[in-house]
Amino acid sequence: MNADTADTSVASEPAKTLGEPIIVIEDVRKSFAGLEVLKGVSLTVRQSEVVVLAGRSGSGKSTLLRCIDQLEPIDSGTIRVGGELMGFREKDGKRTPLPDHLVARQMRQLGMVFQNFNLFPHLTVIDNITVSPIKVLKRKREEARAEARALLARVGLPEKENAYPRQLSGGQQQRVAIARALAMKPKVMLFDEPTSALDPEMIAEVLDVMVDLSRQGMTMIVVTHEMGFARAAADRVLLMHEGVLVEEATPEEFFTNPQSAEARVFLSKILRH
Amino acid sequence: MNWSWAYFFEYLVNDLMIRGAWTTIWLSVVSMVLGLGLGVVAAMFKMYGNAVLRVIAEFYIWLFRGTPVLIQLVIIYTGLPQIGIRLTVIESAIIGLALNEGAYLAEIIRAGIMSVDRGQNDAARAVGMSWRERMWLIILPQATRTIIPPLGNQFNGMLKTTSLASVISMEELMRNAQMLAQIEFRVLEVYLVAATWYLILVTIWGLIQQRIEAHYEKPFGPAAAVSPDAKKQIEKAMGAGHV
Ligand SMILES: Nc1ncnc2c1ncn2[C@@H]1O[C@H](COP(=O)(O)OP(=O)(O)OP(=O)(O)O)[C@@H](O)[C@H]1O
Numbered sequence: 001m002n003a004d005t006a007d008t009s010v011a012s013e014p015a016k017t018l019g020e021p022i023i024v025i026e027d028v029r030k031s032f033a034g035l036e037v038l039k040g041v042s043l044t045v046r047q048s049e050v051v052v053l054a055g056r057s058g059s060g061k062s063t064l065l066r067c068i069d070q071l072e073p074i075d076s077g078t079i080r081v082g083g084e085l086m087g088f089r090e091k092d093g094k095r096t097p098l099p100d101h102l103v104a105r106q107m108r109q110l111g112m113v114f115q116n117f118n119l120f121p122h123l124t125v126i127d128n129i130t131v132s133p134i135k136v137l138k139r140k141r142e143e144a145r146a147e148a149r150a151l152l153a154r155v156g157l158p159e160k161e162n163a164y165p166r167q168l169s170g171g172q173q174q175r176v177a178i179a180r181a182l183a184m185k186p187k188v189m190l191f192d193e194p195t196s197a198l199d200p201e202m203i204a205e206v207l208d209v210m211v212d213l214s215r216q217g218m219t220m221i222v223v224t225h226e227m228g229f230a231r232a233a234a235d236r237v238l239l240m241h242e243g244v245l246v247e248e249a250t251p252e253e254f255f256t257n258p259q260s261a262e263a264r265v266f267l268s269k270i271l272r273h
Numbered sequence: 274m275n276w277s278w279a280y281f282f283e284y285l286v287n288d289l290m291i292r293g294a295w296t297t298i299w300l301s302v303v304s305m306v307l308g309l310g311l312g313v314v315a316a317m318f319k320m321y322g323n324a325v326l327r328v329i330a331e332f333y334i335w336l337f338r339g340t341p342v343l344i345q346l347v348i349i350y351t352g353l354p355q356i357g358i359r360l361t362v363i364e365s366a367i368i369g370l371a372l373n374e375g376a377y378l379a380e381i382i383r384a385g386i387m388s389v390d391r392g393q394n395d396a397a398r399a400v401g402m403s404w405r406e407r408m409w410l411i412i413l414p415q416a417t418r419t420i421i422p423p424l425g426n427q428f429n430g431m432l433k434t435t436s437l438a439s440v441i442s443m444e445e446l447m448r449n450a451q452m453l454a455q456i457e458f459r460v461l462e463v464y465l466v467a468a469t470w471y472l473i474l475v476t477i478w479g480l481i482q483q484r485i486e487a488h489y490e491k492p493f494g495p496a497a498a499v500s501p502d503a504k505k506q507i508e509k510a511m512g513a514g515h516v
């Protein structure tokens with residue numbers, strides 16, 4: 001009955017059960033004009049897993065996320081989401097790139113949140129969220145709007161539906177961007193430094209939404225240097241260095257007992273300030 | 274023959290002049306709308322087309338920006354029948370003006386599209402939009418904001434350029450003024466009336482243009498100016514304007 005009363009302070013959360021692999025990346029390579037940015041990246045992410053991807057500037061973190069989301073075509077390797085090969089059609093062992101509208105369909109499985117929010121400035125908040133559900137998924141307008149309102153409540157912005165993006169603070173814009181991505185009901189959410197363009201006082205409001213999302217079982221890959229978020233929400237921390245994943249560990253291990261030299265250098269730099 | 278205010282005011286509301294003004298208006302609107310369609314297509318070909326489409330668009334823009342509208346109109350109306358293509362005055366005027374306008378608008382539209390931040394395309398793709406959806410829902414509406422002011426100026430130019438269609442006997446303001454001048458040889462009064470009519474049309478358009486611009490600026494707020502870079506692009510695209 002009271003066997004575990006001693007450590008209630010630690011076990012505040014039930015252990016999360018991870019599901020089947022949902023993203024499977026094998027040996028992905030990508031070059032820009034002769035510069036190899038991804039040098040054979042392999043990674044498996046399971047259902048409901050939260051992976052934090054760290055690494056210094058230029059190491060290829062954004063490129064990896066953009067390749068997963070098909071914003072950049074890959075040179076070789078495979079990316080599968082829910083078992084489906086992304087970006088290509090495979091026939092008799094030969095690969096041909098998928099046409100634009102089929103890639104667009106695949107991309108709906110993934111939600112992406114950008115460093116600079118990239119909200120649509122000509123649309124109000126609610127239209128930002130509903131434009132794709134209505135025009136692309138052909139959802140009923142009123143239904144889509146009702147869902148958008150629920151999402152706005154979830155990200156803590158119930159009163160902003162008729163505002164234009166320019167009328168919102170950075171933190172508010174980023175939360176709308178998260179709602180916009182969620183409105184497509186993605187299987188996985190990708191975040192590319194979602195808080196690094198924000199004033200310090202706004203970082204928490206965005207991270208809170210993300211932590212919340214992770215608690216509700218969303219599968220997430222998050223590029224961030226917010227190590228507080230990694231501790232609070234990540235199941236795994238990956239370190240990228242010059243286009244290669246050099247370290248993979250639980251947050252606990254990563255911060256207390258990093259294995260690679262790169263991870264030790266990285267930690268010494270970010271923990272210094 | 275002295276200057277006569279009486280003739281001036283009589284001509285100002287003369288039936289021939291009013292009909293001419295009306296023709297100038299609809300000819301400008303129709304040519305502009307068709308020119309806009311051509312301009313969008315040419316801009317799309319040039320920006321997103323394969324090599325063949327790009328060459329076609331480049332050639333079209335080069336040809337129509339590189340020759341006077343006057344010659345284009347004369348060739349279409351009086352030259353083409355020689356190879357069996359017979360067009361009415363109205364058809365010739367509309368086609369000539371629209372083709373010419375489209376060549377200028379293509380460059381303006383292209384500059385407008387290029388002024389839209391690249392992140393917008395990424396974001397639209399990330400919410401699963403196809404090329405067509407991105408274009409119609411995200412890119413073009415934002416490009417519109419940069420395109421509208423020069424587009425308005427082009428329409429201002431168009432109202433006046435239609436006067437060139439008088440040489441192929443299109444009965445717009447200029448042509449009707451010429452006819453009126455033949456009756457009593459009150460040349461100064463007649464052409465000043467025509468000039469007054471153009472001023473009236475252009476001034477009214479100016480007021481309408483202000484409203485349209487304000488409408489498209491609304492989402493961006495008073496502080497958000499079009500980037501100087503985009504402005505430069507558009508000024509370059511407009512080049513010498515009409516004629
Ligand atoms: N579209 C592109 N064209 C050319 N080079 C690119 C392009 N995108 C990225 N690169 C290059 O690829 C390398 C990796 O860039 P990437 O943006 O993936 O790094 P990152 O780890 O996200 O860095 P940061 O922390 O600065 O965001 C860099 O050298 C960058 O200059």
Ligand SMILES: [Mg+2]
Nearest residue numbers: 061062063193
């Ligand atoms: Mg980056």
